[in-house]
Amino acid sequence: MTAITINDQEYREFSRFLETQCGIVLGESKQYLVRSRLSPLVTKFQLPSLSALLQDVVVGRNRELRIAAVDAMTTNETLWFRDSYPFTVLADKLLPELAAEKKPIKIWSAASSSGQEPYSIAMTILEARMRRPGLMPSVSITATDISNTMLEMCREGVYDHLALGRGLSPERRREFFEPVDEGRMRIKANVKQMVSFRSQNLMDSYALLGKFDVIFCRNVLIYFSPEMKANVLNQMANSLNPGGYLLLGASESLTGLTDRFEMVRCNPGIIYRLK
Numbered sequence: 001m002t003a004i005t006i007n008d009q010e011y012r013e014f015s016r017f018l019e020t021q022c023g024i025v026l027g028e029s030k031q032y033l034v035r036s037r038l039s040p041l042v043t044k045f046q047l048p049s050l051s052a053l054l055q056d057v058v059v060g061r062n063r064e065l066r067i068a069a070v071d072a073m074t075t076n077e078t079l080w081f082r083d084s085y086p087f088t089v090l091a092d093k094l095l096p097e098l099a100a101e102k103k104p105i106k107i108w109s110a111a112s113s114s115g116q117e118p119y120s121i122a123m124t125i126l127e128a129r130m131r132r133p134g135l136m137p138s139v140s141i142t143a144t145d146i147s148n149t150m151l152e153m154c155r156e157g158v159y160d161h162l163a164l165g166r167g168l169s170p171e172r173r174r175e176f177f178e179p180v181d182e183g184r185m186r187i188k189a190n191v192k193q194m195v196s197f198r199s200q201n202l203m204d205s206y207a208l209l210g211k212f213d214v215i216f217c218r219n220v221l222i223y224f225s226p227e228m229k230a231n232v233l234n235q236m237a238n239s240l241n242p243g244g245y246l247l248l249g250a251s252e253s254l255t256g257l258t259d260r261f262e263m264v265r266c267n268p269g270i271i272y273r274l275k
Contacts, residue, residue, distance in 0.1 A: 006031055010054045017058045021070055022146055023203045023228040037072040041065070041234070073146045078113040080167035081148050085269035086216065086247045093266060094245055095128050096135065097249045098213050104138040108209065108239070110217040111145055112197060115154035117216060118143035122194040123176050133170055144200035154197045158266060159189035181212045202232050213241050219249035228258065233258040237274055246272040 012154075014034060015026045021250040026033070034097045039050060045065055047053045056062050057069045081087050109118040118141050123188040129136045149187060177185040186231055200209065202220070203234045215236050236246060241266060249253070254261055254272060261272035 005083075006034060006054060007051055010051055014054050015273060018070070018073055019225065019228075021053050021066075021203075022074060022201055023225070023232075025225050025228075034073075038069060039070055041072060041074070041119045044068070048060065058079050067148070071149050071209065074145075074147050075259045078116045080116045080172075082117065082120075082218070083250050083269075085250075085266070086218065086271075087120060089247070089266045089269055089271055090121065090214070091124050093212055095125065097136055097138075099135050102137060104140065105136075105214075106210070106212045106241075107139065107141045107214045107215065109141060109143040109195075110200075110202065110215060110236070111220045112143035112150065112154055113145060113147075114159075115143070115157060115187075115195075115197075116195075117218065118154070118195045119157070119176075119191055121216065122191045123172060125194065126176070126191065127249045135261070139194065143197050143214070144209070145197075146199065146201050148199065150195045151197050151199060154195075157192050158184055159187075160184050174272050180227045202216050202235075203228065206235050209239060211241050212239055212243045212244060214238060216247050218247060219252070221252050234260065237261065240274045242274065246274070248272070 005232065011026075011031050011034065015030075018024050018026060030160070034054075035050065037055060041047075042050055042053050045053065045062070045068075047056070049200050053065070053069070057066050060066060095105070102196055103185055107121060109121060112118050121141055125136065125139050125141075133196075143154065145154070155274065159177075164177070164185055173185065178187050178188055178189050198209075217232070217236060221232065233246075233254060237258065247265075250269075260275055264271050264273050
């Protein structure tokens with residue numbers, strides 16, 4: 001039987017590797033998370049134990065294994081229209097404000113996971129267009145993630161019954177999805193064509209992504225060290241057009257990390273504008 005236990009030293013070394021590779025800080029006593037996420041790779045890569053896998057990952061013997069390990073540790077569940085208020089603010093405040101400038105609008109979803117956030121943004125824009133035909137200029141959405149597995153799922157745009165039930169109303173399911181087979185549906189082409197997906201490690205430079213009017217970086221910073229959070233936020237400030245907006249997760253804050261944004265209280269929620 002394959003051994004799936006890891007000792008404290010192995011855990012510390014892998015934790016350092018993960019933080020170096022992608023900024024994620026595991027913290028103390030998350031051995032169970034490493035075991036649950038990486039144990040399937042032991043069988044896939046035909047290794048004798050989880051300890052052997054961790055050693056190979058840390059010393060870099062197998063690049064494919066390293067990529068798969070990071071992929072497994074950065075795969076997070078998500079849902080449609082998460083927290084709802086960011087999409088209300090986008091529809092009621094940001095889109096009309098940006099549309100008044102009569103120029104193309106660029107939006108970045110900085111951690112697309114399995115696609116729910118960028119596709120929720122696209123659906124919000126299409127609904128705004130239906131309410132106010134002719135108002136909206138061209139809108140493009142760039143969605144990035146570090147996980148190649150997640151990006152493949154995003155591009156396919158096919159979701160099972162369980163995923164479709166998480167935050168998606170029956171009305172939106174009828175409007176924006178089409179059936180594939182029993183229990184699965186595909187996002188329609190008019191939604192999909194609004195979003196381009198690409199790989200991006202938030203620890204690397206964002207310069208090649210260009211400039212944006214709105215950045216969604218939600219429920220990402222919670223995994224990073226304070227130094228990494230500050231670096232990400234300052235890079236995002238550099239990636240925004242003058243007066244651009246940053247939207248964080250409901251439990252996230254800029255306090256003590258950067259002074260390049262001003263808080264904007266909306267009803268509901270809080271967003272940040274580049275100074």
